[in-house]
Amino acid sequence: MIQTSGNSMTTLTQDALVEQLSAIVGADKVRTDADSLETFGKDWTKIYPPKPSAIVFPKTTQQVADIVKFANAQNVALVPSGGRTGLSAGAVAANGEVVVAFDYMNQISDFNATDRTVKCGAGVITEQLQTFAEEHDLFYPVDFASAGSSQIGGNISTNAGGIKVIRWGMTRDWVAGMTVVTGEGEILELNKDLMKNNTGYDMRQLFIGGEGTLGFVTEATMRLTRTPKNLTVLVLGIPELDDVMKVLSQFQSTMDLTAFEFFSDKAMQKVLARGDVPAPFETSTDFYALIEFEAVTDADMDQAMVQFEKCMEEGWVVDGVISQSETQAANLWRLREDISETISEWTPYKNDISVVVSKVPPFLRDIDEIVTREYPDFEIIWFGHIGDGNLHLNILKPDDLAKEEFFERCGKVSTWVFEIVEKYQGSVSAEHGVGMTKKPYLEYTRSAAEIAYMRAVKKVFDPNNIMNPGKLIDA
Amino acid sequence: MIQTSGNSMTTLTQDALVEQLSAIVGADKVRTDADSLETFGKDWTKIYPPKPSAIVFPKTTQQVADIVKFANAQNVALVPSGGRTGLSAGAVAANGEVVVAFDYMNQISDFNATDRTVKCGAGVITEQLQTFAEEHDLFYPVDFASAGSSQIGGNISTNAGGIKVIRWGMTRDWVAGMTVVTGEGEILELNKDLMKNNTGYDMRQLFIGGEGTLGFVTEATMRLTRTPKNLTVLVLGIPELDDVMKVLSQFQSTMDLTAFEFFSDKAMQKVLARGDVPAPFETSTDFYALIEFEAVTDADMDQAMVQFEKCMEEGWVVDGVISQSETQAANLWRLREDISETISEWTPYKNDISVVVSKVPPFLRDIDEIVTREYPDFEIIWFGHIGDGNLHLNILKPDDLAKEEFFERCGKVSTWVFEIVEKYQGSVSAEHGVGMTKKPYLEYTRSAAEIAYMRAVKKVFDPNNIMNPGKLIDA
Structure with a gap:
């Protein structure tokens, strides 16, 4: 657990705070019990201990506006809280903020x-x-x-x-x-x-x-x-990473894909080891692509077969399977979707990064190389939305390594990873956002001039730095 | 021709201006001849007389940056110039500005x-x-x-x-x-x-x-x-305006349309009168929809026919034609695409407005009603991208009405139109932008608070109001 910098700025006592918030939303819509403070004060990240002053549950936009005006008048920092599933500590209240939870605005x-x-x-x-x-x-x-x-x-x-x-x-x-x-x-x-x-x-x-x-x-x-019709899934075994991108281009030349996902054999083996999902086919390859498309007519299926055969002929793909039913499609999807949960027992170090699609292979290889060289006992699990250049890097904790030392080494890994992200002009956060966890690394993706303009834009809409302070950028 | 408010702010003489710009881009990339000033000082609108001080043709981003820094230092207003096809006077230099033309940055x-x-x-x-x-x-x-x-x-x-x-x-x-x-x-x-x-x-x-x-x-x-494959065009005759929207919903329920355009019979008759495009079918209806889609296989064509028959059964559509070749498709498109040029001889008053798709029929009827009541001699021609709620309103000048009086009356029409736009929560500029011509009407679509924030955002990126001043908002 890390203490964040900064503190809530208000001089109001908690009682006075509750009283004034209650005047806006009603007493039953303000909570200060320990359970609520703990629950609503954090998201899925577990790095910063939650420490909100109060949780307020507005029911209308006008109440939200009144809360914000009150917060400006009294110098109270506000943190928004939705489903609290964020992975970058964007919705964590670690500094005595008031949490604005939207649970009652669910119409x-x-x-x-x-x-x-x-x-x-x-x-x-x-x-x-x-x-x-x-x-x-x-x-x-x-x-x-x-x-x-x-x-x-x-x-x-x-x-x-x-x-x-x-x-x-x-x-x-x-x-x-x-x-x-x-x-x-x-x-x-x-x-x-x-x-x-x-x-x-x-x-x-x-x-x-x-x-x-x-x-x-x-x-x-x-x-x-x-509603998409008859979503059909193809899983392909691809020995060479570079060929994954060729397979993508080939299929996209004539088809509108609804997904193009990627996972390594190491990732799949973890899922298969659980024993509740069958292997897609007997051949083992280093990489797999999962392709989904709408098969409305036989012609769509024929088109997929034409592309599949082309990829086999070129030697990019050595084996493949196509779903013949919704159940089969769901099972093939599990090969990809079960990875995250399966590897969670190894306390994985995670990063959600992206580059442009064509740069994925060298980018991934660069990261593999430095991590393997420096920490040969680390197991790297790659998967992600490769069709849009988004990779989820996961490094598993070796069983015999203490958590503290693993996390310390991962700090070094982060620096290497983000330096490689910068070299390939990528993003330090493809889809998880910046929050508090990626804030120190923002400059690997955004220039100093951009960050300065972001600060100025923040000042336009939130001149008193009331709204989710300390997230994304420092005001 | 209308004089715009405001003046170029620099105290530099034209000679000094040319000298300093030449130092950035080279003497051969600065023009002050009358032809260039006239050509590069305006877009397709012909309301404001062009009056730039000079035209500068940068070749690199760095040169553009240098021009902007020079402009800040010397208080010179800059107007960007692209293809000059704008319809809202967004790229007009009417106040002694320097025009930055991008013609040489065409790699x-x-x-x-x-x-x-x-x-x-x-x-x-x-x-x-x-x-x-x-x-x-x-x-x-x-x-x-x-x-x-x-x-x-x-x-x-x-x-x-x-x-x-x-x-x-x-x-x-x-x-x-x-x-x-x-x-x-x-x-x-x-x-x-x-x-x-x-x-x-x-x-x-x-x-x-x-x-x-x-x-x-x-x-x-x-x-x-x-590349889309075998784009196929369907033109449908639709007696009732409300049914146009039903036809749209029906086709969209199973197909991905590449276009859904609309025109009134009055609009089509003008095109047909030129004699070089055949009528789509014999039946005449008040409204027509032009639908385009990819017909990759027979199944796609069958799907279109299923939807067409459903629309006939419901009585929404009374006749229709489908293209059997690229030439036929192109001819059907001309029914829609030739409208603008065809009606230009009537000096049309034009407006490019939008509402959400479902509100198109009552919105259009409200405008028709007030214009017809107040100016029964005006002929209203409707067409547009109705699949995304974008209508082009055109009112033709009666032959016996003087231009001046027509334009004066159109001023009143604008106010009615924009009041109706506001009532239906629409946009005063769906795709043509605001520039100078729509600036006085911006508040019909954007609230005072939004406009104030727009001003503040402008101030962040352009604190000295150097960039295209007087367009969109007043700084």
Whole structure:
């Protein structure tokens, strides 16, 4: 556990704080019990001990605005809390902040079948929206492991990605319009849900991925799309890393893929060792690609076979399997999706990094090389959304190495990794955001001039540094 | 011709100005001849008389940065000039500004087949990029009437849309990364061409659609995509406006449309009267929809026929025709694409407005009603990208009405139109941008609080109001 720098700035006592917050949201919507402070004061990271002053549960945008105005007047720092599934400590209250939790703003309303849009309170859970879409014969395509807990407001504030980005993009692409409360307590209705609206700076885009540092998202109109048909999965065995990219190009030349995922044999072997998922085929190769596409007609399936045979002929692929049913497709997906949970017992050091697709092979090799040379006892597990250049690097703790020493060595690994990220012009956070954990490394991806402009933009919307201070950038 | 407010602020003489600009770009890249001042001082709008002090043609980003630093030091206002095809006077120099023309920054480089990206200088012409993509068996999907002249830098700065937005989005969706020079002369490399990069505020998005008021785009890495196959066109006759939206929903429920365009019978009759395009079918209806989709296999064609028959059964559609060849498809497109040129002889009053798709019918009827009631001699021609809620309103000048009186009355029409836009929460500029012509009407779409934040954001990137002053917002 690390102490963060900075402190809550208010001179109010906790009692006075609770009283004034209660005047805004009602006494039953302010909590200070130890359980609540512990639960709502952190996200999925476990590095910083939570220490909020109070948790407040607004029910309306106006209440959020009133909380922010009060916070400005009394110099109270605010931390937004959604599903608390963040992996970069973007929603941790470690310095006596007041946590604004959106759990009661979870209404879905104003569905419009023609526009294929629906309004969501910030607290709507991702899965709730996915289910709502299904019930209306539509589809909300942004999907990831934490969909059962993560909230729309948090998804927007972190521009959540996931497993279908290659076809449907990030959360950014599904926000038709949104209501935000700025750091000054101003309520902005951004973009009016329009598909085309060229009337000046699209400020929606600043709040998407803004990690709550400019203002809090309170409502958003989300787009839905048609339901994909007969999603079919192909898993391919690929001996050479460079050929993974050739396989991607080959398939993309004629098909619209809905996923192109990647995992190493080491990753798959961990999953297979659990014994509840069958191997895709007998041949073993160093790398595997999982390709998903819509097979609406036999012609689609034929097209996939044409590309598969081309990849076999070229020697890029040596074996493969295609799903013939939904169950088979689900089982093939488990080879990829079960990796994260399977390796969790080895206390993995994780990094969520990206480069442009074509640079993935040399980038990955550079990291492999330095880690293997310096720490030959470390086992490196690679997987990720390779179709969009996003790799999840996982290093497993050797059984005989103490946790403390493992983490200390991982600190060195981080520096090497981020230096290689910088060399390849990549991102130190592809989809998990910056929060507190990546803040010290931001400069490996963003220039000093960019960071200075980010600070100035923050100052415009949150002049008193009330909104999620200490996350992303220091004001 | 209208005089704009404000004046160039510099105290330099024109000779001194030319001398100092020449020191940056070379004497052969600064022009002050009358022809150049006239040509490069305006866009396709003809409302404001061009009056630039000089035209400068940088060849590198560094030269642009040097020009901006010089402009800050000497208080010289700069106006960016791309293909000068803008329709909102966003690139007009009417007040003695120096025009920065990007014509010499027209290199295409760094094509990467795996990433499907290519780097373009700001001066690359849209058609040049489209052709480059074709030569590499790829496709640049943002397309519109001015593609033969408009430049990528201008497309980005105005977030250009066009006829395929329903499938491929706006220019915003195709910018992988970009280099900009801010109003302080800082060079920013934004987003490093990554598909996933959640490292704080995505400042790329501010410059896209920023109309050159925050900084100038000098280079951009543009994404390409696979070439669509066998684009097939369906034109449908639809008696009732409300049913146009039902037809859209019906087709979208199972198909990915590449276009869904709309035009009124009045619009089509003008095109048919020219005699070089055949009528699509014998039945005449008040409205028509043009639907385009990829027909890769017979199954795609069958799917379109299923939806067509459903629309006939429901009575929404009373006649239709489907293209059987590229020539037929091109001819059907002319019914829609020839409208603008055909009606130009009537000196049309034009507006480019949008609402959410489901509100199009009542919105359009409200405008029709008030214009028809107040000016029964005005002929209203509707067409547009109705699949994304974007309508082009055109009112033709009656032959016996003097131009001056027509324009005076159109001023009143504008107020009615924008009041109705506000009532329906629409946009006063769907895709043409704000520039000078829509600036007085911005508040019909953006709130006072939003406009105040836009001003503050402008101040961050362009503190001395050097970059395209007087456009979009007043600093």
